[in-house]
Amino acid sequence: MLYREAGQFKSTYAQDQQIFPIRQDRIAIAMLLGFAFVVVPLIGDQYWLSALITPFLIFALAALGLNILTGYAGQLSLGTAAFMAVGAFMTYNFVLRVPWLGIVPSMILAGLCAAAVGILFGLPSLRIKGFYLAVATLACQFFVLWALQRFGWFTNYSSSGVITAQQIVIFGVAFDTPAEKYLFTLTVVAVMALAAKNLMRSETGRAFMAVRDMDVAASVIGIPMMKTKLLAFAISSFYCGVAGALHAFCYLGTVEPEAYTLDLSFRILFMVIIGGVGSILGCFLGAAFITLFPIFLSVASSWLSHLLGVEISHATVSNLELIIFGGLIIFFLIVEPNGLARLWQIAKEKLRLWPFPH
Amino acid sequence: MPIEVIFFIEVLAGGLLAGVMYALVALGFVLIYKASGVFNFAQGAMVFFAALTFVSLLKLGWNFWLALLATLAVMVALGVVTERVVLRPLVNQPQITLFMATIGLTFVLEGLSQLLWGSQPHGLELGIPDVPMEWLSQKWNINISQFDLFAAFIAGLLVAVLAVFFQKTRIGRALRAVADDHQAALAVGIPLQHIWAIVWGVAGAVALVAGLMWGVRNGVQFALTFVALKALPVLLIGGFESIPGAIIGGLIIGATEKLAEVYFGPMVGGGIESWFAYVVALLFLLVRPEGLFGEKHIDRV
Numbered sequence: 324m325l326y327r328e329a330g331q332f333k334s335t336y337a338q339d340q341q342i343f344p345i346r347q348d349r350i351a352i353a354m355l356l357g358f359a360f361v362v363v364p365l366i367g368d369q370y371w372l373s374a375l376i377t378p379f380l381i382f383a384l385a386a387l388g389l390n391i392l393t394g395y396a397g398q399l400s401l402g403t404a405a406f407m408a409v410g411a412f413m414t415y416n417f418v419l420r421v422p423w424l425g426i427v428p429s430m431i432l433a434g435l436c437a438a439a440v441g442i443l444f445g446l447p448s449l450r451i452k453g454f455y456l457a458v459a460t461l462a463c464q465f466f467v468l469w470a471l472q473r474f475g476w477f478t479n480y481s482s483s484g485v486i487t488a489q490q491i492v493i494f495g496v497a498f499d500t501p502a503e504k505y506l507f508t509l510t511v512v513a514v515m516a517l518a519a520k521n522l523m524r525s526e527t528g529r530a531f532m533a534v535r536d537m538d539v540a541a542s543v544i545g546i547p548m549m550k551t552k553l554l555a556f557a558i559s560s561f562y563c564g565v566a567g568a569l570h571a572f573c574y575l576g577t578v579e580p581e582a583y584t585l586d587l588s589f590r591i592l593f594m595v596i597i598g599g600v601g602s603i604l605g606c607f608l609g610a611a612f613i614t615l616f617p618i619f620l621s622v623a624s625s626w627l628s629h630l631l632g633v634e635i636s637h638a639t640v641s642n643l644e645l646i647i648f649g650g651l652i653i654f655f656l657i658v659e660p661n662g663l664a665r666l667w668q669i670a671k672e673k674l675r676l677w678p679f680p681h
Numbered sequence: 682m683p684i685e686v687i688f689f690i691e692v693l694a695g696g697l698l699a700g701v702m703y704a705l706v707a708l709g710f711v712l713i714y715k716a717s718g719v720f721n722f723a724q725g726a727m728v729f730f731a732a733l734t735f736v737s738l739l740k741l742g743w744n745f746w747l748a749l750l751a752t753l754a755v756m757v758a759l760g761v762v763t764e765r766v767v768l769r770p771l772v773n774q775p776q777i778t779l780f781m782a783t784i785g786l787t788f789v790l791e792g793l794s795q796l797l798w799g800s801q802p803h804g805l806e807l808g809i810p811d812v813p814m815e816w817l818s819q820k821w822n823i824n825i826s827q828f829d830l831f832a833a834f835i836a837g838l839l840v841a842v843l844a845v846f847f848q849k850t851r852i853g854r855a856l857r858a859v860a861d862d863h864q865a866a867l868a869v870g871i872p873l874q875h876i877w878a879i880v881w882g883v884a885g886a887v888a889l890v891a892g893l894m895w896g897v898r899n900g901v902q903f904a905l906t907f908v909a910l911k912a913l914p915v916l917l918i919g920g921f922e923s924i925p926g927a928i929i930g931g932l933i934i935g936a937t938e939k940l941a942e943v944y945f946g947p948m949v950g951g952g953i954e955s956w957f958a959y960v961v962a963l964l965f966l967l968v969r970p971e972g973l974f975g976e977k978h979i980d981r982v
Contacts, residue, residue: 399777447963451970452978453776454720454921458913459966462959469955539980585910589784596781642796649788656782657770 326674342520359509364502373501373574375614380505380512381569383610386594387519387603388562393592394601395523396555397535398448399456402463403591406560407567408583409437409467411488412477414568415578418489419479426491430511430568437564438557440467445556449549452538464585471580478580485579488572504573511569515562520603522558531555535601597655599664608663616651620644692943693936698829700935701836702898705891706912707919707927708839709884714921715860716880717768718776722783725909726790727885731756732892732901736805737798749889756889760881768877791906802902805893832894839890840928843883847924852879860922917962920975929973933965934958 326347333339343349367376389403413433417424424432444463448456471477471484478484491498491507498507522528530551533541542548571578590613598609624640659665673680706728713721734755738748767782847853858866859876867873892901895908915934919926938958946953971977 393777447966451966454780455917455966455970455972457720457780458917459959459963461910461913462956462963465956465959469952473949473952537980592781593784596778600777638800639796642792642800645788645792646796649785649790649792652785652788653767653782656774656778656785657767660771660774660778 326671326677328675340524342517342524356513359513360506364506367502367505369501372505375618377501377505377508378570378574379610379614380508381566381574382591382594382614383607384512384515384569385563385566385591386598386606386610387516388559388566389591390595390598390601390603390606391519391522391531391562392555392559393595394599394605395528395535396531396552396559397538398445398552398555399453400460400556400559401457401585401588401592402444402460402467403563404583404585404587405464405467406437406441406563407570407587408471408580409440409560410434410564410567411571411578411583412471412486412580413437413564414572415486415488416477416479426489426493426572430565430572433568434561434564437567438561441556441560441563442553445553445560448552448556461585464588468580468583483579484581485577486571487577488575491572498573508569508573511565515565516603516607519562523603527551527554532601593652597652597662599662602662602664604667605662605664608667612663617644617648620647692939695826695829696936696939697932698826698833698935699939700915700931700933701829701833701928702891702894702931703908703912703915703934704919704928704931705832705836705839705887705894706908707915707931708836708843708924709887709891710909710912710916711919711921711924711927712843712880712884712887715924716856717859717877718863719768719779719783720776720921721884722780722909723763723786723790724884724888724912725906726787726794727756727759727888728892728895728908729901729903729905730759730790730794730892731885731889732805732896732905733794733798733803735889735893736803736896736901739805740803752889753886756885757882760883760885761878764874764878764881768881769874787906791903795903800903802900803896805896805901828897832898835890835894836928836931839887840924843887843924852876856880911958914958914962916972917959918965918972920972922976923972923974926972926974934961937961 328345328347331346333344338344343352363376364372385403385407388406389400392398392400410430410433413436414426414429417429417432418426421429440463444460447459451459475481478486491504493507498504523531530541530546533544533546534548534551534555538548541551567583570582575582594606594609594613596609597612598607599605621640621644624643706724709724709727710721713719713724731752735748735752738751739745743751763786767786768779771779771782845853847856855866855871855876856879858869858871859873863873866876891908892905895905899905915927915930917930918933919928919930938954938961941957942954965972969975
């Protein structure tokens with residue numbers, strides 16, 4: 324009853340092709356954005372904003388980047404964390420060495436650097452496919468981390484290899500408190516998510532999906548393979564690079580190359596898979612799940628030990644967390660291989676008929 | 682012989698033997714990929730789990746052979762359970778889903794092994810000292826570890842046994858049929874589930890061997906799980922579906938990696954072993970996209 328598009332007539336092509344063709348979706352998105360921009364900073368306390376919601380948004384952006392590559396263009400990549408590292412460290416260097424540039428252009432330039440790295444390591448995708456490609460992208464992961472640790476220039480010759488992110492200042496306004504950093508992150512993520520949504524209904528997006536579904540068939544009907552695949556790598560790495568910059572500047576503050584290990588790449592891949600491959604909403608759902616779940620687990624375990632009156636050692640808890648996390652991923656894959664986004668889709672179809680399903 | 686040549690031979694031999702160690706781990710990947718099309722990321726965790734179980738049983742005072750048998754039984758059981766709990770419900774899912782499931786399995790195994798046996802590192806002794814071969818060092822002044830040769834011998838034996846198993850036995854033929862085409866194999870009455878359980882069991886046994894060898898070399902510790910990452914470039918070169926390919930790939934990777942580390946590493950400041958193997962593998966792939974011995978894929982529209 325509430326979610327039904329009957330009676331919404333489209334009389335122009337522009338209306339037919341808009342990003343959210345259904346009125347209820349537009350209202351929901353507007354309300355969601357309003358809530359996120361106005362209500363959340365007002366009611367959220369420091370811990371919630373800085374330790375939960377901001378990283379959630381940042382990881383969602385990184386997952387979005389990976390999803391563009393894996394979910395839409397069909398190229399499996401295990402080097403996401405490396406692209407994030409490039410974004411983080413290059414933003415640091417741009418702000419440090421070209422201070423008049425400002426933070427936002429620095430982030431964009433860093434994203435472009437990540438895109439360049441992405442294109443370089445995406446080149447093998449023209450020759451190899453599937454898991455061969457996935458393993459090949461590990462080269463990127465290891466090489467980038469090695470280079471960041473080996474060449475002092477990236478970390479401004481700090482002896483420990485750790486960098487401290489500079490203050491975020493835009494037009495003289497400093498973003499210092501968790502709420503301000505949250506708002507900055509939210510703005511970037513919202514703009515980029517909408518841009519991604521927009522991209523996927525364009526010719527480029529359709530070319531990505533054609534390559535994903537079958538690249539030989541796509542090239543037969545005249546989609547330029549090299550351009551499409553490399554563009555997918557470039558856009559995906561750009562997103563990951565910007566996510567990495569936000570990760571360093573709005574979340575961690577002090578960053579070392581070690582923060583961007585293969586583990587992080589896997590976490591982001593989990594977000595994509597659990598959220599839903601080839602779905603922009605799925606990136607957010609997956610990121611929320613993967614970010615919140617370990618926190619939920621540790622809270623639950625401390626609560627449980629309190630309840631039972633038994634002191635559970637820290638090592639046991641962390642091992643149990645690993646087991647439950649891994650088990651849950653397997654469970655998820657078995658019960659809903661298409662991810663959380665698919666659940667939402669089912670719910671929408673039900674809502675369309677509700678309350679008269681027959 | 683001039684000292685440079687001796688040094689070169691030593692480095693080369695060390696690299697080749699290290700490559701055999703990589704190949705041991707790569708074998709487990711190949712077995713599972715060949716039979717079920719699953720890229721089993723948990724192989725590294727299985728190696729760790731096997732080695733840790735074995736060492737812990739030894740520490741409990743078990744006899745060497747008893748511990749070996751018990752660990753073998755555990756690994757085979759693990760393989761069978763994995764097939765039953767993880768793979769069977771995921772039949773016909775895309776490969777990436779199966780791959781993710783094995784990453785989940787990695788977490789479970791890592792947590793489980795440390796929960797059961799604790800996380801402190803252990804040393805491991807198999808009775809073969811890790812010292813240079815005497816006659817080689819006396820006659821040619823070349824130092825090659827006895828243990829490395831032993832590991833190479835074991836790896837060669839394992840490959841030979843597996844090759845015979847795959848080529849000559851009834852189960853081996855069934856395995857190859859399943860690897861070729863799941864549905865066709867099912868249609869001629871090959872029980873897919875049994876085959877997968879067997880393959881995972883065998884992969885568990887291979888993981889045990891690899892775990893023992895690596896355990897002696899580096900100690901049984903959490904870092905063993907990263908050995909899997911070393912085995913991946915080997916797979917790329919050898920091809921995902923080829924057992925001999927794993928050995929050849931291992932030799933190539935081991936040799937080039939060691940040589941590069943010694944002769945090229947100092948030029949860029951060292952530490953290149955983390956990525957060099959991957960770059961070598963990438964260059965190989967540019968020439969042969971399916972590895973040296975991998976199956977060629979023909980795409981039809």
